[in-house]
Amino acid sequence: MTAVVWFILLVLVVVLVRVSGYQSKWKVRQQLLDGACAVVLRSAQLAFAVHHSFQAWVQNSLTQAGLDMQELLQGDDTEAVLAKRQQLSDLLVSLPQRPEHLAVILPEVKVRENEAIGNMLTGEVDDVEVLCAWGLLAKISHMSIYTRDDSLSRSFDSIAGRLRNSKMVARAFDGRTPNICLEAKSQVEHICAHSDSSQPDIHICLWSRDHGYPSIAKLAQELAREVQSGALSPTAITEARVANRLQDLRGCKHPELVLLLDDLPCMSEFPPWQLQNSELIQIGSGERSLGDAVFRALVRFAKIEMRWGK
Amino acid sequence: MSVDVHSGYAWAALFATLTAYIVVAGLRKPISFLPFHTACNAVLSNVSQTTRLVLVRILRQGHIPAHISFIMDGNRRYARTQHLKATSGHISGFHNLTRVLDWCNALGITHVSVFAFAINNFTRSADEVEALMDLATNKLRELATRSELVKKHNVRICVVGNRSMLSEEVQKAAEFAEEETKSNTGMQLNICFPYSATDEISFAVQKVAEDVAAGKVRVEDVDEHVVADRLQVKSPDPDILVRTSGQVRFSNYMLWQSAKHTHIQFIDVFWPNFSFFHMFCILVSWQLARRQIFHRKA
Numbered sequence: 021m022t023a024v025v026w027f028i029l030l031v032l033v034v035v036l037v038r039v040s041g042y043q044s045k046w047k048v049r050q051q052l053l054d055g056a057c058a059v060v061l062r063s064a065q066l067a068f069a070v071h072h073s074f075q076a077w078v079q080n081s082l083t084q085a086g087l088d089m090q091e092l093l094q095g096d097d098t099e100a101v102l103a104k105r106q107q108l109s110d111l112l113v114s115l116p117q118r119p120e121h122l123a124v125i126l127p128e129v130k131v132r133e134n135e136a137i138g139n140m141l142t143g144e145v146d147d148v149e150v151l152c153a154w155g156l157l158a159k160i161s162h163m164s165i166y167t168r169d170d171s172l173s174r175s176f177d178s179i180a181g182r183l184r185n186s187k188m189v190a191r192a193f194d195g196r197t198p199n200i201c202l203e204a205k206s207q208v209e210h211i212c213a214h215s216d217s218s219q220p221d222i223h224i225c226l227w228s229r230d231h232g233y234p235s236i237a238k239l240a241q242e243l244a245r246e247v248q249s250g251a252l253s254p255t256a257i258t259e260a261r262v263a264n265r266l267q268d269l270r271g272c273k274h275p276e277l278v279l280l281l282d283d284l285p286c287m288s289e290f291p292p293w294q295l296q297n298s299e300l301i302q303i304g305s306g307e308r309s310l311g312d313a314v315f316r317a318l319v320r321f322a323k324i325e326m327r328w329g330k
Numbered sequence: 331m332s333v334d335v336h337s338g339y340a341w342a343a344l345f346a347t348l349t350a351y352i353v354v355a356g357l358r359k360p361i362s363f364l365p366f367h368t369a370c371n372a373v374l375s376n377v378s379q380t381t382r383l384v385l386v387r388i389l390r391q392g393h394i395p396a397h398i399s400f401i402m403d404g405n406r407r408y409a410r411t412q413h414l415k416a417t418s419g420h421i422s423g424f425h426n427l428t429r430v431l432d433w434c435n436a437l438g439i440t441h442v443s444v445f446a447f448a449i450n451n452f453t454r455s456a457d458e459v460e461a462l463m464d465l466a467t468n469k470l471r472e473l474a475t476r477s478e479l480v481k482k483h484n485v486r487i488c489v490v491g492n493r494s495m496l497s498e499e500v501q502k503a504a505e506f507a508e509e510e511t512k513s514n515t516g517m518q519l520n521i522c523f524p525y526s527a528t529d530e531i532s533f534a535v536q537k538v539a540e541d542v543a544a545g546k547v548r549v550e551d552v553d554e555h556v557v558a559d560r561l562q563v564k565s566p567d568p569d570i571l572v573r574t575s576g577q578v579r580f581s582n583y584m585l586w587q588s589a590k591h592t593h594i595q596f597i598d599v600f601w602p603n604f605s606f607f608h609m610f611c612i613l614v615s616w617q618l619a620r621r622q623i624f625h626r627k628a
Contacts, residue, residue, distance in 0.1 A: 300580070
């Protein structure tokens, strides 16, 4: 039986060699070697994919065994939950470093629908609510939430309505109603504004691709017009001038931490100018919930050493 | 005690001992008390070279990135672990760079960019900056004239960055390296020195304004592509960005290019210890993710 199988294989190889035309022995050997290497490469790719899935499964199992961060904000206000929530808030505030400005890259709609990362996230409005709650819990003053396809801006009114009535957000703010400033490219809304407070407790910006590359191109056009009209000389276009013109109108710094919620380690055309000094933490679909992802990122950020080129 | 030399176990033990001896003797120590040290070193080098050739061949059965970019971080920390001065770490980093370029060339990668010196690195101690400038001057000339990469593989060197911040001597070395290799048609090596992405973008915006004033471009036609064409790095957007030493930031490097669809890899190893095994893992990961990246680009 074995001899028959070997004979059939040999015949197949000979037929293949004949059909492919006469070739030198060296070429045939090269082709066979390439074929063997291709098989090894596919095996290596399969091994990597299995390893990655295994890692995600292990991480998921570990997080399931641990504390459910999301339940602390979504659960009823029992004494035990209140105590744990306070402990969590104290822990976050006591971290050696926390970002003043946190940026979160959410996957766009077509990616959520088609890829595993969609399992960790619920809906866009829910995600913004969770992120807002976590921002208040960790006392982060500025949060930018980015989607490449600008889907968050289209849901601006829904997001504002959700934040206005959100129990989760109130729980994160010690049971009080926070003052939230919600901003998109052409809309600004102050939610639950107190008459005695002009400074929002958290400022949430909904970013899209338009905040990045098109903004820089638009600035280039404006400066070119000024040069053309004689109001400015080209040598006056320095890095400081460009930085000044691209600066956030509220004077907010660039994000110190960018949280990339995606299995693929790509920036999805995030505004490039704003990335200059940012730490980047990627969290994939192995996390159980968005709250766990934010908590993990903040803890990792606390341990990072920033050297600023020195 | 007598040994039965015909037994399989004895032969296996002998083979294992011989292999272990070759590996130990070939560990490139400057002074070795083991006999046949040089021969064993040669055997080990040949074995690792052959392994690398086989792995390169395996990788080339799949897609190869056109442009790979490196942030060569960790030279000083490497030097500290070896109880050496920071300058020695940078020299080790340079030697590893030549090895990495050799691998990239063997793999068929057509563009390689390396972050050699950031503009804010000028805030380091004067001694270290001076040592780095001297290293750059010597190594640029060495790369352009004596290196195998340039002579055998036709590598073209481009020094990218704000050269007005460099001394005349370093500027001349950079110009020399570019001039010597400008007609080469092989792999393009972009050495970012001294460089920052925000400086590059500002430079591009300034160039746009100059070209509009000179009538080369109409102001209504200024868009992202017009700005991108005036960036200093004249290569396609990197397919892969690798940062060594475990730090997870861009440090103001190639932001315009890398914030699009570049596959970002942060590797927790110092640059002088970056090996072909790490390169192999990075490329296999990229090959796995490539289809997803292209699907998202569409």
